[in-house]
Amino acid sequence: MTDLRHGRSRKGQGGAVLPGSGIAGGLILACGFLAGTIAGSFMALVAARLPLRRTIVGGRSQCDTCGRILGPLELVPIASFLALRGRCRGCSAAIPASTWVMELLAGIVGLLAVLLARTPADLVWAVFGWLLLLLAALDLRHYWLPQRLTALLAFTGIVALFITRGDVAASLAGGAAGFLGLEAVRIGYRLLRGREGIGGGDPLLLGGIGVWMGWQALPFVLIVGSLAGFGLIVIWKLRGADVGPATRLPLGACLAIAAIAVWAAAARAPIVPLALL
Template sequence: MSALWQRGRCRSCGAAIDPIHWQMEAAALAIGVSAGLVAPGAAGMAGAAFGWLLLALAALDWRAFWLPDRLTGLLAAIGILGAMADVPPPMADRLVGGALGFGLLWAIAAGYRRWRGREGMGGGDPKLFGAIGLWLGWRMLPAVLLVAALIGLGVVVARRLAGRPMAADDALPFGTLLAMAAYPAWLMMIGALA
């Protein structure tokens, strides 16, 4: 049952429910409504599934630096199914986007590891970007990557202004940033086609 409906308290014991639950519910509602408004029907349902999976992945990465392969794989599989159901973009663009998204971030991570001698990106980030490419196609990937990087830069600036500067080895959940950039990109892409 909804944390908001229960006024932030557990129904059985009365303990406070972490506010993240009602925030996730509100975000999921906004995703479903926006997908339905931009693309009613099958495309909207596919878009809502895209957004909800991105929301779950973003939350897991933000809280635990974890992008489960099962969720990322499901995101990728539904992206392929979307093309089979004639939801734009076409299959060829999606396949190139999947390969390019994965390959680009994998190459960046491998290059950083070789150059610095340590990990700079988790193994789930290239998989997530590949799955996003299977949804958006290759043409949207540069914009998603740029927006994700700008959001990350905004987080760093906000932390600095709050008096909590980040060190060079502090980590940001890049999967969260990619997810935050990808869903609005899908809305814009589908909205432009409508």
């Protein structure tokens, strides 16, 4: 990754080098995707149960409609959904498509983490992507960014900072700038308009993103996130939705998807130095 502030490479020249080539490289990539689908299966479970305050780690997986305990072959990410044609084997109730979508997206994140890694330590970026996918799913469905998850994002960013020997100053500045900047906008909007315009979880989310990516990446995340929000509004309008000034927009989801996109772009072509690379 080229550090634009110093004009030099921090971990060598060129693109990612971890996967290699040939059969071994293909196996490494496949493992990255498989690990991602497994993580996505767990995240889909969390996204479904957390809003209902149901236990996440306790008990065996079961059909939400008939309560039948699922067998091992029914828990294989993506493949089980396809084999069962999207329906429970016991009661034929539809399995939420969000399950395989989350598994697929998390698999892609795992694949990207392997493709973009320059050293094994850089694989920790997969955790960044997976947490953002989970937060995006909760914000899209419930307009909710649980504080425990945004705190986990920031905490894992600090842990990853030491694993990858990243830029401590840029990371801490990114966390502070992300949270304080958006929090100031949130408070200012409330004082001027007399109502909430930005949720309390959004500044915490941007702060966590800043810890992982550094302050230099935040403008790119905000720009891409704004474009994502505009695109979402266009989609809603095309589908006939009544969109107006009071329409709620999942800002957190837009920022999360933008952060994944900026990470992938910056890791592949150094448009901005990332704190952990």
